Structure formats: C-alpha cells, structure tokens
Amino acid sequence: MTNSSPGAAGPVAGADGHPGEDLLASYAAGTAGTVTVWSVEAHLTGCARCRSALSAHVDAERLAHNRSVLLVRAAIGDGSRVRRVLRRCGLPDHVLGLLAATPSLRRSWLLSVMGVLAVVAGEAAAVRYGWITAGSPGRIPGYPGQNLAPFLLVGPLLVLAGVAAAFLPMFDPACRLAAAAPFSGFALLLARSVSALAAALVPVAAAAFLLPGPGWLPVALMLPSLALSALALAAATALPPRAAAVMAAILWTVPALLLAVDDVPLLIVQRNAQFGCAATLCACAVVLVARHDRLESGWMRWP
Amino acid sequence: MDEMALNVSTAAVRAEGLSRRYGATRALDGVDIALERGITGLLGPNGAGKTTLLSILATVNEPDAGRVSAFGLDPGHAAERVEIRRRLGYLPQELGYHRHFTVAAFLDYVAILKEITDRRRRAEEVARVLAAVGLEDRARSRIRALSGGMRQRLGIAQALLGEPDLLILDEPTAGLDPEQRLRFRELLSSLPGDPVTVLSTHQADDIAAICPHVVVLLKGQMHFAGTPAELAAAAAGRVWAAGERDDRAHLSWRGGDNRWRHIGDHPPTGAELVSPTVEDGYLMLSHTAGAR
Ligand SMILES: Nc1ncnc2c1ncn2[C@@H]1O[C@H](COP(=O)(O)OP(=O)(O)OP(=O)(O)O)[C@@H](O)[C@H]1O
Ligand SMILES: [Mg+2]
Ligand SMILES: [Zn+2]
Numbered sequence: 269m270t271n272s273s274p275g276a277a278g279p280v281a282g283a284d285g286h287p288g289e290d291l292l293a294s295y296a297a298g299t300a301g302t303v304t305v306w307s308v309e310a311h312l313t314g315c316a317r318c319r320s321a322l323s324a325h326v327d328a329e330r331l332a333h334n335r336s337v338l339l340v341r342a343a344i345g346d347g348s349r350v351r352r353v354l355r356r357c358g359l360p361d362h363v364l365g366l367l368a369a370t371p372s373l374r375r376s377w378l379l380s381v382m383g384v385l386a387v388v389a390g391e392a393a394a395v396r397y398g399w400i401t402a403g404s405p406g407r408i409p410g411y412p413g414q415n416l417a418p419f420l421l422v423g424p425l426l427v428l429a430g431v432a433a434a435f436l437p438m439f440d441p442a443c444r445l446a447a448a449a450p451f452s453g454f455a456l457l458l459a460r461s462v463s464a465l466a467a468a469l470v471p472v473a474a475a476a477f478l479l480p481g482p483g484w485l486p487v488a489l490m491l492p493s494l495a496l497s498a499l500a501l502a503a504a505t506a507l508p509p510r511a512a513a514v515m516a517a518i519l520w521t522v523p524a525l526l527l528a529v530d531d532v533p534l535l536i537v538q539r540n541a542q543f544g545c546a547a548t549l550c551a552c553a554v555v556l557v558a559r560h561d562r563l564e565s566g567w568m569r570w571p
Numbered sequence: 572m573d574e575m576a577l578n579v580s581t582a583a584v585r586a587e588g589l590s591r592r593y594g595a596t597r598a599l600d601g602v603d604i605a606l607e608r609g610i611t612g613l614l615g616p617n618g619a620g621k622t623t624l625l626s627i628l629a630t631v632n633e634p635d636a637g638r639v640s641a642f643g644l645d646p647g648h649a650a651e652r653v654e655i656r657r658r659l660g661y662l663p664q665e666l667g668y669h670r671h672f673t674v675a676a677f678l679d680y681v682a683i684l685k686e687i688t689d690r691r692r693r694a695e696e697v698a699r700v701l702a703a704v705g706l707e708d709r710a711r712s713r714i715r716a717l718s719g720g721m722r723q724r725l726g727i728a729q730a731l732l733g734e735p736d737l738l739i740l741d742e743p744t745a746g747l748d749p750e751q752r753l754r755f756r757e758l759l760s761s762l763p764g765d766p767v768t769v770l771s772t773h774q775a776d777d778i779a780a781i782c783p784h785v786v787v788l789l790k791g792q793m794h795f796a797g798t799p800a801e802l803a804a805a806a807a808g809r810v811w812a813a814g815e816r817d818d819r820a821h822l823s824w825r826g827g828d829n830r831w832r833h834i835g836d837h838p839p840t841g842a843e844l845v846s847p848t849v850e851d852g853y854l855m856l857s858h859t860a861g862a863r
Contacts, residue, residue, distance in 0.1 A: 441667030
C-alpha cells in the first residue's frame with residue numbers, strides 16, 4: 269500500500285539505485301515527505317556510501333540524531349516473518365506490535381500446543397487401528413468415536429488456554445505498565461484474545477482433520493472452542509480473571525469426562541451440545557457488550 | 572474553607588481522604604496530597620504505603636475511599652481515566668519485563684501502548700529516551716542480558732516516552748550506581764514542559780538534591796508536607812556528634828568519620844550540636860510518630 273504512493277520507490281532509487289543528492293538534501297533538512305523519508309531510511313540502513321554522502325548535507329547534531337533514530341529502527345526491526353506477512357495483508361503495524369507481547373502467540377507456546385495435540389491424536393489413531401486398546405470393558409461395540417475421548421477433552425481446552433494466556437494479567441510480566449497506558453482497555457484485551465483464539469484454532473482444527481474420525485469433526489469443534497473462550501472472558505467481568513478461566517475449563521472438562529466414561533464422547537460436540545454452545549456464545553456476547561468496561565486491565569484491585 | 576484546603580484544591584494533581592486496605596492491613600488511611608508542577612519527593616519506611624499511594628495516582632489501583640483529581644480529571648470515570656493515562660508516565664516499583672524482548676523492541680511496545688501509532692515517531696521517541704538514560708548502545712540487547720541497574724534505567728526510559736505531563740516514579744534510583752544517580756537527578760531537573768513529578772525513595776539525599784517539595788508517609792498517614800529545609804529543621808537542635816554511643820538518644824549510628832551521630836533530646840556527654848540534614852529530619856519525624 270505504501271509502495272503505491274507517489275514518490276516512494278521511483279525518486280528514491282536514482283539511476284544507480286542510490287538516492288540522488290537532492291533527495292538526500294531534502295531528507296537531511298527534514299522537508300521530505302513521510303513516505304520518502306521511510307524509503308530513504310530503509311536504504312541508508314544498508315548503504316554506507318549514502319550514509320557518508322548524507323553527512324555533507326547535515327550539521328553534526330542533526331546527523332547524530334538521524335543516526336540514532338536509524339540505529340533504533342534497525343534494533344526494533346521488522347518483527348517476525350508472520351508479523352511482516354500480516355502487515356502486508358493490511359493489518360496496522362501498531363496492533364501487530366501489541367500482539368508481540370502475547371505469550372500464546374509465541375512460537376514456544378504454539379509448539380507445545382502441537383506437541384500435546386500430537387500425543388492425543390496419536391492415541392486416537394493407535395486405538396482406531398487397534399495398536400492399543402482403550403475405553404471401559406463394557407463399551408458399546410461399534411459406537412463411533414470412542415477413540416476420540418482424549419482429543420475431545422483436550423482440543424477445546426487448548427484453545428481456552430491460549431485465550432486465557434492472552435488476557436490473564438499473570439501471563440503479562442509488564443501488566444502494570446499495560447494497566448497504566450491509554451491503550452489498555454477492552455480493545456487491547458479483545459485484540460489479544462481473538463488473535464490467540466485464531467492461532468490456537470488452526471492446529472486444533474488441523475489435528476481434528478487428520479485424525480481417524482468423522483469428517484465433520486473440525487467444524488464441530490469451532491463452536492465449543494469459541495463458546496468456552498467467550499465464557500471465560502464474560503465471566504471475567506464478574507470474577508477474578510483466573511477464577512473465570514478455571515470455571516470455563518471445569519464446565520468443559522466435567523461433561524467431557526462423564527460422556528467419555530459412558531463411552532459416548534462424541535456427544536460433547538453433537539447436536540444438543542452445539543445448541544448449548546451457540547446459546548452460551550450469544551449470552552456471553554451480550555454480557556461482554558454490556559459490561560466490557562469492567563474488563564479494562566487497569567483500575568483493578570490487586571492482587 | 573481554610574487556607575490549607577484552598578491550596579489543595581488548586582493543585583494540578585491532588586487526592587483527598589484516600590484510604591485503601593488489603594484485608595486487615597490499612598495501607599492508606601485518609602491521605603491528602605497535593606502535587607504541584609515540579610518534583611515532589613515521597614519518603615517513608617517499608618510498608619508505609621508509598622507504592623499503594625503512587626499506584627492509585629497512576630490509575631492502576633482503586634481507593635476504598637477518597638477522591639483523586641489529575642488536571643481536573645477524575646480517574647473514577649472510564650473516559651477521564653484514559654485521558655489521564657494519555658498524559659501519564661509511570662514506573663512501578665516492580666516493573667516486569669518481557670525478558671525475551673530487545674531493549675528497543677520493549678520501548679517500541681510501550682510506545683504503542685501509549686498510542687504513538689506512527690512508526691517513525693515511535694523510533695524517534697525511543698531514541699530520545701534511550702539517550703536520556705544513557706542506554707543508546709544497548710538498544711539491541713535482550714532485556715534478560717541487562718544488569719539490574721540498566722533494567723532500572725530502562726524502566727525510567729519507558730516512563731519518559733511521550734513526554735508525560737504527570738510522571739510517577741516508584742523508587743527510580745533503586746539499584747543505580749552513584750554516577751547514574753547524578754545523571755538521573757540532572758535528567759529529572761531538566762525535563763521539558765515542567766511536568767508534575769512525584770518519586771518515592773529511601774534516599775534522603777535524592778530529595779535534598781532535586782525535590783523542592785517533600786512529603787513523608789508513615790503507616791499510611793501523611794506526616795509532613797513541605798520543603799526539604801523545613802523537614803531538616805524538624806530535627807534542629809537535636810542532632811549531635813560525639814565520640815561514643817549514647818543509650819538515651821532516640822537513634823545512634825556511626826558515621827563514616829568514625830564518630831557517632833545521635834538524634835535525641837538530651838546532649839550526650841562531650842557531644843557537639845550539628846546542623847541537621849533532611850535525613851535527620853526524616854528519622855526524627857518517623858521516630859516521634861512511631862513512639863506515639
Ligand atoms: N497486594 C497486596 N496485598 C496485601 N497487602 C498489601 C498489598 N500491597 C501492599 N500491601 C500492604 O500494604 C502496606 C503498604 O504497602 P506498600 O507497598 O504501599 O508500602 P511501601 O511504602 O511502598 O513500602 P516499600 O518501601 O517497602 O516499597 C504494607 O503493609 C503491605 O504489606
Ligand atoms: Mg513501595
Ligand atoms: Zn546507497
């Protein structure tokens with residue numbers, strides 16, 4: 269997008285690929301437009317020749333200032349590859365910068381999620397192909413999905429954990445700073461939670477797709493995962509955030525375990541359960557709209 | 572309305588009747604404070620309630636009772652609270668860091684939290700505050716690789732982002748070496764725009780050096796508000812230097828010159844009266860308040 273503005277790539281790169289003298293002069297004097305400044309700086313970061321050419325145009329103080337800003341820009345960097353791709357997709361850079369501090373978007377977190385998924389999915393495959401046996405002795409023979417019990421329990425909980433890590437203050441080492449900043453309200457919380465939700469749903473849905481199980485399983489997991497995350501957020505408007513997340517986890521774990529013991533684990537994502545999740549999601553959305561100012565991460569009672 | 576109350580009601584930032592309890596602990600008990608433009612120092616022993624008071628002024632903690640007003644804005648209202656935060660720089664006593672961030676990336680992140688959305692402006696601000704605390708050459712270091720004092724300077728740097736109008740620093744000089752402490756004093760005294768600044772410290776010489784106003788908090792209550800000279804004067808005529816320890820004195824300690832310094836009402840034998848420092852005044856005050 270920035271590249272399409274006039275005066276970006278064209279005038280910056282002279283015939284030999286370096287910015288011309290006029291351009292360096294206007295950059296040095298601070299009269300160049302933002303886009304031009306940007307591309308000149310991008311070039312200067314990597315070109316010693318132009319950096320020394322620039323020094324002819326500026327007084328020492330301004331040069332030192334420009335130099336330190338350049339160094340800082342280089343130190344801040346462009347962020348991860350994912351961040352660069354998302355930026356190119358048109359997401360505002362500063363929003364992506366906020367997400368960088370979300371633990372459940374870090375590679376180590378996502379790798380552990382995949383590790384857990386590999387274990388439960390592997391278990392499901394092993395049972396399905398008869399490498400190991402599972403389930404209670406009196407299981408109803410032939411009922412589908414008995415091998416899926418661990419996965420059905422863990423999948424939505426992993427999504428919930430990702431969202432909880434995105435909004436619980438205990439996962440943000442600098443939460444006191446975030447609390448005292450203007451950009452600390454519901455918007456920040458929602459941006460973090462939604463991105464964590466999206467990031468966790470991808471591996472969970474992929475695992476559900478790869479598992480030997482019903483083909484509709486990846487889709488059927490969406491609504492429960494969304495409902496659990498929304499429930500945790502909505503409950504956090506009334507309860508301490510950690511208690512809210514734990515409560516949502518229990519509300520999933522207990523029925524999932526009971527159905528697994530009854531050898532009908534798939535019921536947790538079938539018809540009635542889907543209706544229940546849809547209703548929960550709607551109710552939580554209403555609560556969040558009505559009470560979102562209670563979720564502001566500052567003005568809270570420590571601890 | 573008496574003169575004191577009038578004075579309080581015209582200050583840029585003020586709080587009246589602040590109380591805050593944690594369970595059975597009364598961290599703050601009816602505190603009134605008025606902050607003018609310029610630097611106010613906050614003195615008090617461990618557990619006096621300094622951090623609690625500063626966190627309430629910084630809009631991250633809510634008082635049980637009392638009112639706060641900053642530039643005429645009330646942090647009790649969500650919209651006005653955000654408005655205060657737009658003008659605020661805050662260094663919490665225990666600032667956590669994202670340890671895997673680089674110094675520059677951390678400051679960039681805080682600058683985003685402070686709503687500086689333009690990337691170039693952010694880089695300029697980050698460069699400015701890094702230079703202010705002398706960390707320019709550590710911009711690329713990971714935070715976990717910094718020394719404790721450097722981390723403290725990084726904390727000061729983030730508070731300066733966006734040229735705040737209200738600067739709240741909770742023990743900013745803790746862990747700084749002597750040279751950096753001098754540098755910090757110089758930095759604070761030369762801030763552009765003369766912001767309302769309040770800092771807590773255990774070092775009375777910080778106060779004497781840079782704070783035109785000083786406030787003493789003891790057990791959640793305000794015990795003194797005035798100039799450093801007035802605080803020192805609280806111990807006038809009661810500070811003695813002598814060759815030996817004196818058991819009748821309120822406090823006796825050995826100074827660097829191998830002589831004993833006493834605060835007390837009676838001169839120890841062979842003692843000479845010395846002129847009190849801010850620290851003497853503070854010790855005197857906390858002793859008499861503790862005795863009551
Ligand atoms: N989150 C909390 N939970 C329970 N008690 C607390 C909490 N925060 C503070 N307190 C109590 O409130 C009182 C005041 O604490 P505060 O941290 O404000 O003191 P302080 O003056 O900053 O002390 P220090 O000089 O050690 O930093 C103390 O008795 C402390 O134990
Ligand atoms: Mg404290
Ligand atoms: Zn060049």
